[in-house]
Amino acid sequence: MGTVGTAAGAPPRPGLRERKKQRTRDSLVRAALELFATRGYDRTTVDDIAAAVDVSQRTFFRYFASKEEVAFFVPRLAESRVVEAVRKRPPGEAPLEVLRRAVLDSWDDITETVEQLVPLELHLRVYRVIESTPALLAAHLRRATELEEELARIVAEREGLDVDTDPRPRILVAAFGGVVRVAERRWSTGDDFSAAAMRGLLTVCLDHVGPALVGSWRTDPSPDRHRQT
Amino acid sequence: MGTVGTAAGAPPRPGLRERKKQRTRDSLVRAALELFATRGYDRTTVDDIAAAVDVSQRTFFRYFASKEEVAFFVPRLAESRVVEAVRKRPPGEAPLEVLRRAVLDSWDDITETVEQLVPLELHLRVYRVIESTPALLAAHLRRATELEEELARIVAEREGLDVDTDPRPRILVAAFGGVVRVAERRWSTGDDFSAAAMRGLLTVCLDHVGPALVGSWRTDPSPDRHRQT
DNA sequence: ACACTAAAGTCAGCCGCTGACAGTTGACAA
DNA sequence: TTGTCAACTGTCAGCGGCTGACTTTAGTGT
Numbered sequence: 001m002g003t004v005g006t007a008a009g010a011p012p013r014p015g016l017r018e019r020k021k022q023r024t025r026d027s028l029v030r031a032a033l034e035l036f037a038t039r040g041y042d043r044t045t046v047d048d049i050a051a052a053v054d055v056s057q058r059t060f061f062r063y064f065a066s067k068e069e070v071a072f073f074v075p076r077l078a079e080s081r082v083v084e085a086v087r088k089r090p091p092g093e094a095p096l097e098v099l100r101r102a103v104l105d106s107w108d109d110i111t112e113t114v115e116q117l118v119p120l121e122l123h124l125r126v127y128r129v130i131e132s133t134p135a136l137l138a139a140h141l142r143r144a145t146e147l148e149e150e151l152a153r154i155v156a157e158r159e160g161l162d163v164d165t166d167p168r169p170r171i172l173v174a175a176f177g178g179v180v181r182v183a184e185r186r187w188s189t190g191d192d193f194s195a196a197a198m199r200g201l202l203t204v205c206l207d208h209v210g211p212a213l214v215g216s217w218r219t220d221p222s223p224d225r226h227r228q229t
Numbered sequence: 230m231g232t233v234g235t236a237a238g239a240p241p242r243p244g245l246r247e248r249k250k251q252r253t254r255d256s257l258v259r260a261a262l263e264l265f266a267t268r269g270y271d272r273t274t275v276d277d278i279a280a281a282v283d284v285s286q287r288t289f290f291r292y293f294a295s296k297e298e299v300a301f302f303v304p305r306l307a308e309s310r311v312v313e314a315v316r317k318r319p320p321g322e323a324p325l326e327v328l329r330r331a332v333l334d335s336w337d338d339i340t341e342t343v344e345q346l347v348p349l350e351l352h353l354r355v356y357r358v359i360e361s362t363p364a365l366l367a368a369h370l371r372r373a374t375e376l377e378e379e380l381a382r383i384v385a386e387r388e389g390l391d392v393d394t395d396p397r398p399r400i401l402v403a404a405f406g407g408v409v410r411v412a413e414r415r416w417s418t419g420d421d422f423s424a425a426a427m428r429g430l431l432t433v434c435l436d437h438v439g440p441a442l443v444g445s446w447r448t449d450p451s452p453d454r455h456r457q458t
Numbered sequence: 459a460c461a462c463t464a465a466a467g468t469c470a471g472c473c474g475c476t477g478a479c480a481g482t483t484g485a486c487a488a
Numbered sequence: 489t490t491g492t493c494a495a496c497t498g499t500c501a502g503c504g505g506c507t508g509a510c511t512t513t514a515g516t517g518t
Contacts, residue, residue, distance in 0.1 A: 134371065141367065
């Protein structure tokens with residue numbers, strides 16, 4: 001298809017139409033998150049969001065398939081980054097270490113990406129709304145398991161296993177996912193919502209993953225730091 | 230409150246009113262599950278369910294808070310049994326072993342309870358619908374995490390820990406929950422839907438939980454059976 | 459037999475969401 | 489510039505989940 005000049009190099013300009021769409025979408029996201037964070041999810045109607053951006057309700061649903069979807073626009077970005085990072089890990093690494101390092105190493109990058117879309121503080125407030133709103137929490141967990149499914153396939157391929165016959169890849173990511181969710185929760189309920197704090201919580205929780213599963217632990221948190229290969 | 234004769238012993242008769250309510254509720258459950266299993270969840274309206282039992286839509290919503298809720302009526306029974314079983318484990322047992330045995334030991338009992346409400350085969354068909362319907366899957370996962378929260382508190386208390394400062398109880402149940410979900414999925418996608426089959430899958434998956442987390446596993450499924458303390 | 463009250467029905471209405479149709483506005487070429 | 493095409497948006501009508509307010513029905517205890 002003969003497009004004009006614009007030789008195949010860097011994307012020079014997306015065109016006015018495309019830019020307008022982008023602006024509308026971002027405005028909808030920001031308006032929605034602001035409303036969710038202040039008024040709460042249930043007390044925010046789609047009409048409210050549309051009115052705040054001065055578009056029709058119908059238009060909102062052309063950008064987002066549901067009211068839920070707009071709430072997860074930001075987390076989705078983060079998730080896709082994690083998947084990329086996992087794909088890039090070197091072949092020799094042990095499975096759990098792959099997931100661990102993928103998340104921790106790409107953390108700063110993810111934070112930056114999120115922050116240039118919405119303020120990190122708003123992101124936290126929305127996250128609290130998600131955790132405390134049944135419908136949103138449910139959607140969040142479903143998305144999480146879909147991510148786990150994808151990770152399980154990647155891990156299985158790395159190790160040359162069939163994900164449908166060997167349960168270990170799924171078990172690993174299930175355990176990993178559970179731990180991440182614990183860290184997320186501790187982050188959202190705490191008072192330090194910096195990226196560094198979240199990173200710290202993740203590290204601590206992941207360090208517990210092995211020791212927490214065997215034996216009874218009436219002793220102090222075990223002193224063995226994360227085993228490095 | 231002076232009730233009539235009916236000396237405080239065994240509940241002699243629940244009264245006609247109460248019996249009618251019970252019958253209506255059970256009818257609604259059975260009709261709903263049958264419709265979900267055949268027509269699918271989305272293609273079944275609440276009016277359909279109400280019509281099948283010949284009550285008004287409003288009445289349906291007096292028995293169940295939502296269309297979702299009726300789909301999870303049976304699983305809820307099973308969950309409460311598991312919680313009971315966990316509470317009854319002897320104090321000395323290691324945390325993971327507590328969960329393991331609670332589920333496995335009470336399995337037959339649970340199956341029996343379920344079966345006297347609806348046929349096991351219908352239960353399986355509905356479970357497949359749940360897994361393949363986004364809205365239901367989300368609700369299922371949310372319920373699961375609520376259960377995990379409860380289990381985490383029980384485990385923490387057993388071990389004399391504070392669930393809000395020590396992450397290990399939550400990490401343990403998160404990993405455990407993930408594994409159970411894997412087993413459930415394999416059960417629902419397989420062709421043997423007997424209780425024994427599910428028990429077998431659970432055993433296998435739980436046996437993998439420790440070994441799956443450490444090191445890389447290109448070798449065969451590790452030969453060490455479940456370590457008994 | 460009667461009054462009391464829990465349960466069921468009826469009606470109206472909000473909100474999320476969708477299909478169909480019409481109006482508007484960028485994109486591109488003549 | 490102008491005209492055509494296609495994309496985007498608005499309007500309208502309607503369905504399904506769900507709720508509040510009110511009326512009617514039907515067990516329950518005296």
